[in-house]
Amino acid sequence: MKRLLDVIGDLRIAFWLLLAVAAIMWIGSLFAANDYALFNSLNGVRVQDWFASKGLTAIGSTWWIPGLFFAFTLLGVNTAACTARRVMALWPRRREMPAKRFAVLLSPSIIHLLFIGMLSGHLLSFTALTQERAPVSEGAVLNLAGTGEFTVKSVRHDFFDGASLLADRIRQSTVEIAVMKGGVETTVPVKFLRSVSVNGALLQLDMEKKKKSGKPIVQNPADENCNKEHNYHYAKLLEETRPQLFIVATRDPGLFVLIPGFVLVILVMGWYFYQIGFGRDGKTQPNG
Amino acid sequence: MTIHALLYAAAALYAAAFILHLAGKGRSSFAVLCSGFAVHTAYQVSRAWITGMFIPNGMFDGVFLLPWGMALAVVLLRLFSDRGTAWESAAAPLFLFALFALAYPKGLIPPTPNKLTVWANVFFLTEATGQACFYLAAWFAAAGIVTKRISTNYHSLIVWGFVLYSIAQVTGAIWAYLGWATTFRWGSRHLQSAVIWCYFAAYLHLRFLPSWGAREKSWYASAGFVVVAMNSFGSHLNEMGFPRIGG
Numbered sequence: 001m002k003r004l005l006d007v008i009g010d011l012r013i014a015f016w017l018l019l020a021v022a023a024i025m026w027i028g029s030l031f032a033a034n035d036y037a038l039f040n041s042l043n044g045v046r047v048q049d050w051f052a053s054k055g056l057t058a059i060g061s062t063w064w065i066p067g068l069f070f071a072f073t074l075l076g077v078n079t080a081a082c083t084a085r086r087v088m089a090l091w092p093r094r095r096e097m098p099a100k101r102f103a104v105l106l107s108p109s110i111i112h113l114l115f116i117g118m119l120s121g122h123l124l125s126f127t128a129l130t131q132e133r134a135p136v137s138e139g140a141v142l143n144l145a146g147t148g149e150f151t152v153k154s155v156r157h158d159f160f161d162g163a164s165l166l167a168d169r170i171r172q173s174t175v176e177i178a179v180m181k182g183g184v185e186t187t188v189p190v191k192f193l194r195s196v197s198v199n200g201a202l203l204q205l206d207m208e209k210k211k212k213s214g215k216p217i218v219q220n221p222a223d224e225n226c227n228k229e230h231n232y233h234y235a236k237l238l239e240e241t242r243p244q245l246f247i248v249a250t251r252d253p254g255l256f257v258l259i260p261g262f263v264l265v266i267l268v269m270g271w272y273f274y275q276i277g278f279g280r281d282g283k284t285q286p287n288g
Numbered sequence: 289m290t291i292h293a294l295l296y297a298a299a300a301l302y303a304a305a306f307i308l309h310l311a312g313k314g315r316s317s318f319a320v321l322c323s324g325f326a327v328h329t330a331y332q333v334s335r336a337w338i339t340g341m342f343i344p345n346g347m348f349d350g351v352f353l354l355p356w357g358m359a360l361a362v363v364l365l366r367l368f369s370d371r372g373t374a375w376e377s378a379a380a381p382l383f384l385f386a387l388f389a390l391a392y393p394k395g396l397i398p399p400t401p402n403k404l405t406v407w408a409n410v411f412f413l414t415e416a417t418g419q420a421c422f423y424l425a426a427w428f429a430a431a432g433i434v435t436k437r438i439s440t441n442y443h444s445l446i447v448w449g450f451v452l453y454s455i456a457q458v459t460g461a462i463w464a465y466l467g468w469a470t471t472f473r474w475g476s477r478h479l480q481s482a483v484i485w486c487y488f489a490a491y492l493h494l495r496f497l498p499s500w501g502a503r504e505k506s507w508y509a510s511a512g513f514v515v516v517a518m519n520s521f522g523s524h525l526n527e528m529g530f531p532r533i534g535g
Contacts, residue, residue: 015494258465
């Protein structure tokens with residue numbers, strides 16, 4: 001068993017796997033930059049569904065995604081073996097040193113365990129996420145991603161100060177929805193950055209623009225990028241288009257692992273590096 | 289005179305600091321670099337009012353924040369780290385990044401509602417200062433190779449950079465969760481950010497691989513300059529084409 005852990009958890013393998021993951025992601029980033037629309041369509045859907053429907057038809061641009069998952073799987077196994085090896089070596093010595101010293105020595109292993117948790121959380125997000133979206137209009141009755149029925153009561157846009165250079169741009173939008181809670185109708189506001197949880201699904205807002213006729217605008221592929229500020233420029237939109245708010249409902253089991261994990265890993269990492277003087281004295285301990 | 293004159297002044301002071309360093313006037317070089325940092329800080333703060341109202345996002349635009357972060361790190365290193373290193377020599381890369389900032393569109397990309405959060409500000413602050421540490425580490429590692437005086441004086445810079453960059457990954461993920469309900473977006477920006485993190489996570493493991501000596505580690509740290517540049521300048525150049533206001 002120990003021999004097996006020594007081989008699988010070898011730090012040299014960890015080093016080269018990290019570089020391999022970095023190289024694959026860099027290659028992927030070039031494809032993602034080259035075809036924003038294709039890879040943006042992967043956001044909000046399960047990776048296996050997307051790969052079956054879109055990924056395979058564009059395999060020349062998407063081949064690196066299975067490679068990335070494979071490399072991360074190997075890295076996860078290597079990290080687990082390395083951590084187990086180190087904890088097995090450290091645990092019998094716990095009474096031979098002060099508790100704080102032992103905690104410092106154990107910290108890298110805890111960080112690595114949390115890293116494995118992050119990898120698992122992301123895998124869960126990528127493979128088990130459910131997301132549905134619908135346009136918002138007053139009076140609409142919606143049922144998205146298992147939220148149960150809710151009614152859109154009102155839609156309101158707040159704008160930046162008219163005297164500023166941001167005049168005519170939307171600063172915040174508020175959609176009031178009526179949901180049934182315990183047999184009682186409750187009105188709750190959904191805003192940008194202020195999502196609402198309804199029956200375990202997260203409700204958020206998104207904005208697109210449409211032609212005044214209501215038809216969607218077909219974007220020139222060369223103009224498609226992550227900058228969506230034009231969707232919120234009201235005066236410009238009103239010339240020929242109108243803003244269209246969407247409600248997006250998301251169920252993501254990975255979030256329950258990721259969000260607490262993020263906080264914990266930063267706290268433990270910060271404490272550990274503080275204890276070793278941020279590498280000033282070269283007092284770092286073996287990882288894993 | 290616009291507020292951008294402050295950036296020109298800061299860049300000039302960084303250049304002067306490097307010239308003084310070359311002339312062997314270490315104390316004067318450091319004093320001028322501190323002046324550049326003070327002027328640059330004033331510029332970053334004033335960017336918050338670039339639209340005619342207070343929008344903190346203006347202060348945290350990565351291209352302008354990067355040389356500021358480098359200047360801050362050099363000042364802290366000079367004050368609190370070993371005195372044997374000519375930290376002010378970093379005024380050279382500092383000036384080069386300030387030059388790039390001078391050539392860059394200086395307005396603010398109009399913020400969408402999802403960008404008006406402190407999480408976005410903390411993300412850009414920690415990302416830029418983390419990258420600043422990586423660039424400086426690369427500079428001092430390369431200086432050691434060129435002068436044939438290999439040392440590990442850059443190591444703590446990479447550790448600090450890694451911690452700051454990890455905080456950026458986490459705050460960025462929380463921001464993405466609040467704004468878009470997912471902690472990771474499939475796109476070049478997120479992927480390249482993860483590339484940088486993985487590269488320096490691998491570096492931290494080098495200390496425990498006996499076959500990697502001080503010279504090899506210096507080469508690896510120096511190559512970090514190219515890795516960070518290749519994985520951040522793509523988005524900087526891409527964003528040059530975005531509409532901006534107040535520039």
